Amino acid sequence: NYYPMVQSAFIQSRRSRLVLLSEQAHGVSSQGNGQVEVMLHRRLVNNDPAKIIADLTLNDTSVVHPVFWLLLGSRNLTSGLRQRSGLALQHRPVVMLREMSETARRGSGSRQQEAVTLPPSIHLQILSIPGWKYSSNHTEHLRTLQKGATCQPGTQPITGQRGSPQSHPGSFRSCFFQGLLLEPQEPLLEPTCNWAQA
Numbered sequence: 001n002y003y004p005m006v007q008s009a010f011i012q013s014r015r016s017r018l019v020l021l022s023e024q025a026h027g028v029s030s031q032g033n034g035q036v037e038v039m040l041h042r043r044l045v046n047n048d049p050a051k052i053i054a055d056l057t058l059n060d061t062s063v064v065h066p067v068f069w070l071l072l073g074s075r076n077l078t079s080g081l082r083q084r085s086g087l088a089l090q091h092r093p094v095v096m097l098r099e100m101s102e103t104a105r106r107g108s109g110s111r112q113q114e115a116v117t118l119p120p121s122i123h124l125q126i127l128s129i130p131g132w133k134y135s136s137n138h139t140e141h142l143r144t145l146q147k148g149a150t151c152q153p154g155t156q157p158i159t160g161q162r163g164s165p166q167s168h169p170g171s172f173r174s175c176f177f178q179g180l181l182l183e184p185q186e187p188l189l190e191p192t193c194n195w196a197q198a
Helices: 075-090 102-106 138-147 172-178
Strands: 003-005 008-012 017-022 026-029 037-039 068-073 180-185 190-194
Touching: 008 075, 017 075, 068 075
Parallel strands: none
Antiparallel strands: 003 026, 008 017, 017 068, 026 037, 180 190
């Protein structure tokens, strides 16, 4: 019997675990002790000679290119890495290359560039904090955080908004100001805070 594998499947012994991660759903089965079988693609051929049931044939001969990652280690280690690695596999970075125009190569004063069109499968998400002054200089951000000046002048330290401070438990902003933001996590993109470093 095959069972649905949405993102991961594993086999384990008393000391170690092998985790199989996939970027898309597959069927998975264990035919024997220590074995995992993954159905990459299915092909159903209609064996109804009388053609009583119409349009049952699924004779898809397309080539599939599945991507799998394997994690091997102790149960504790692979349990911690499974979710993070699964997210990394499903949201791999996209690199788009394009030719620069002649004026951009020569470094002319005009810096206006054409807009980049993203493929329909890519959704751009920007996480920002109201009131935060952004800079590409990471050292400057660290100095600002160490001083405790996390908002622009005239804004409140909890919400970054003008007016009275309000508590937003569990929100992105309050977590950022109470601890060090490590990473957003699935499924609600709630941040993980390291309270020991706060």
